Structure formats: C-alpha cells, structure tokens
Amino acid sequence: MTRATFEIEITPNETPLLPGVGRFDFQKVWEGDMQGRSVGLMLSAGDPASGTAGYVCMEVFEGTVDGKLGTLAFQQLGTMDGGNQGLRYIIVPGSGTGELEGAIGVLNLTVDEGTGEHSILLEMSSDH
Template identity: 55%
Template structure:
C-alpha cells in the first residue's frame, strides 16, 4: 500500500436534470501533486442541502499519472449529509485502470478545502 498526496480544483457546470436527481452537474478537475492530470465526469444530487439533508453521487474518468504511473481510471463518490453531518466514500473503481494503472484500487480522503476551492486529497493505493 502506498499513500499519495495531491490537490485538485473543480469546475461544475449545471446540466440537464435526469430522472431521480434534484440537479445534475458536469465536472472537470485538474489534479496536481503525486496525482497529476485531468478528470471529467457527472454528479447527480438529491435532497435539501440548505436544511442539512442531501446526497450526491459522482463518477469521473481520470487521465494522467499516479506516482509516475500513467494511464486512466475511474473515481466514484457517494456523499451524504444527514442532520448537517457529512459523510463521503470516494474510491478508485475496481477494474477501471488502463496503462500503468491496471489493477489499482484505493480510497481517497479529502482533507481541507482552501478558500479558492483547491481540495487537498490523500490517496491510499492498495
């Protein structure tokens, strides 16, 4: 197992709402650090975040390098908030890697988010 650190910035663009979702967003991220590259994906939301109860799911395809290994893979996210308390599951989808990233699995943890929207991430590879 190895631990990588990175940051990403995200651009969310509202998109056509899909059945079963309150909102839909297309996302684009730029990653820097030991995870470097770009990713694009889709986020679906539900609930009422202003009232402290909501959820989202997202899937994104990453292209770039993880600790110098190059290829693509898919990140999946499941975020929930109940009573204002957030919970996030953020993983590398098993079987999604190509190139030097074939066979990688792992989890991502978001640490801090800067005022400018930069997210600081730790990636635990297995």
C-alpha cells in the first residue's frame, strides 16, 4: 500500500458557472510514497456551513508513485448531510501514463482534526 501526505492550496474561481454552484481551483504538493504535484478543479453545491453539501473533483497528478514515474487522474465525489460524510476517491481508469500506465485504484483520505494534515492510503494495481 502507498502512503502519502499532501498540502493543498484552494483558490475560489469567480467565473460564473451555474446558480448555486461554487468553483474552486486547487494545487497539491505530495510527499511520502507519492512525490509530485497535482492540479484540479472542484465544483460544489449546497450549504457547507450547515453541514449539507456535495462536491465533485477532477485532479491530475504528475510525479512518482512508489518510484514509478508518470501521470494519473483522480476523481472525487464527496457529500455531507447531517453529520454523515461520504467520499469516493479513485484513479480514473485509463488515465495513467509512463510507468503508471494501466494503474487503477482507490485513495482513502483522512484529515487530522488537530493539525489539518491530509494523508492518503492508495490501493493501486495495474489493469494489465
């Protein structure tokens, strides 16, 4: 299993998209078994302040995973409702390049409540 942490910088994008939909651009720096950078786009709706909202994300990572060099795309689907949270965070099938070609898998994300540190445990395999 691959373990990594990342720091994220999120920037609201003021470009109008749809009424009630927020757009955010982000950048991540990855450390640990994943070394590199990623950029992405997040769309969100609902009322996060009240604990009811959802978001979708597309992200492209460039760097190494367990020493293998290439790129991967990640897809996220997150929801929160009444204190219940759901998250699906996967490698987009067919998105791998270089030594990461054919990679498939799931990322399990945790956020340390005290420090705010984001860490993942990646379960990855190859589809060929």
